[in-house]
Amino acid sequence: MPASDLLEVACDESGSDGENLTGGNTDVFAHASVRLTVEQAAAAVQEIRNRIRSPAEEYKAxxxxxxxxxxxxxxLLAPAGPIHGHAHVHLTEKRFFVVDRAVDLLLGPGTAQAEAVTLFRVGRGVFGDERWREFLAAANQLLRVRNDGEPRAPVQVFFREVDALRRAHAGTGISDVLDRLAAARPRADAYRAGLGDGPILVPVLNPLLPAIVATAAHWSADGRPVQLVHDRQNMLTPERIAWIAAMTRRAGVDLAGLRLVEAxxxxxxxxxxxxxGIARKIASDELNGRGDPPLTALLRPYVGTTSVWGDERSWVTLAPADEDRSPVP
Incomplete structure (x- = not known):
């Protein structure tokens, strides 16, 4: 295939905390991609160096x-800047990602999205901050591949939390979701039992792999095959790259390949x-009620509408101007 027929896009991420999505150092995961030539990107990096004038060998966000x-x-972000119209960011709100994945596992894929959104948006206010944190931590532990304790302990802890919340909040607007979760313990037992069968190709709590699939889908909109160039990642093994290729094909996306390079x-x-890094920080600030409106406005054109985001208030602020609903995970 002639190189001119390929759309080559470079990617990197920020905010990876492994499987610790509810107690890590960051609450947002950002996957960014840019469609620039090597020469254009080099000129942008050099201009940043010239303007900042730091002696650091490697510049970061x-x-x-x-x-x-x-x-x-x-x-850098402005409409007249070097990346406007040539860049994209897929955001993942980590705590919502945990809730969404847990509900999807226990209640079944597809139909559980509404329940996940309801649980996430209502849960904190109904349960209170402390019980909400405990519920999130238990859900995180349930889904984690790595568990240093007794294999069944994460299931026991999670359903103990669910049962306590059911008793405390019976008859509320969230009780139906809790009842359905409580009845799904066999699914949780089967999931934990399956983790002992060998290496897990796609960990449930890893936001990178679905973000790459979403990135490829975004850039394929102009009809050309997409070639991704990605910073080296231990997570991106040949087997997982093959999984990404399979998922993009299933979505009707023509992914020509994914090549790993040193940033x-x-x-x-x-x-x-x-x-x-910039998008993660701006989005995290919005999520935590300390947003910077001018910076958020500059970021908005870059944010992908299929980002995995549950907080309605901050999403309305972050999403592109023609998108005022919660994105579909």
């Missing part, structure tokens, strides 16, 4: 997020790294 470099950050050797991946 934190350089641009410092208040003293605010003007550089705004230049410092490809300026396009460096720009994607900048954008991922």
């Amino acid at each position: 934190n350089h641009l997020l410092r208040e003293k470099h605010r003007a550089v950050l705004e230049w 410092r050797r490809d300026p396009r991946v460096q720009v994607a790294d900048f954008l991922a």
Whole structure:
């Protein structure tokens, strides 16, 4: 296939905490991609260096997020900047991702999305902060592949939480979801038992792999085959890359390939790294009620509408102007 027929896109991520999605260092996972030539990306990186003038050998998003470099950050994201119209960010709200995956596992794929959204949006207010955190932590442990304790302990802890919440909140608007979760214990037992059968190809709690599939789908919209160039990741084994290819084919996306490179050797991946870190921080600030409206407005055109996001207030703020509903996970 002639190179001119391929749409080559460079990618990187920010906010990976492994399987610890409810107690890690970050509450948002961002996967960014840019469609630039190597020359265009190199020029953007050099311009950032010229403007920031830090002696650091390798620049990261934190350089641009410092208040003293605010003007550089705004230049990078602005409509007249080097990446506007040539970049995309897929966001994952980690706590919602845990709830969504747990409900999907226990109640079945597809039909459980509404229940996950209801549970996430109502749960904290109904349960209270402390019990909500305990529920999220129990759901996280239930889904984790790695478990250093007794194999059945995560199931016992999770359903003990569910039973306690059912008793405390019977007859409320959330009791039906809790009742359905309580009845799904056999599914949880089967899931935990299956984790002992060997290496897990696609961990339920890993947001990177579905984000890559979503990224390929976004860029395939113009009809050309998409070639992804991605920063090296231990998660991206040949088997998982094959899974990504299979998922994109199932979605009708023409993914020509996924090639791994060292970020410092490809300026396009460096720009994607900048954008991922910047987007994660801006989105996290919105999620936690400390948003910066001018920066959020600059980020909005880059945010993908299929991002996995449950917080309605912050999503309305983050999503592109023509998208005012919660994204579909």
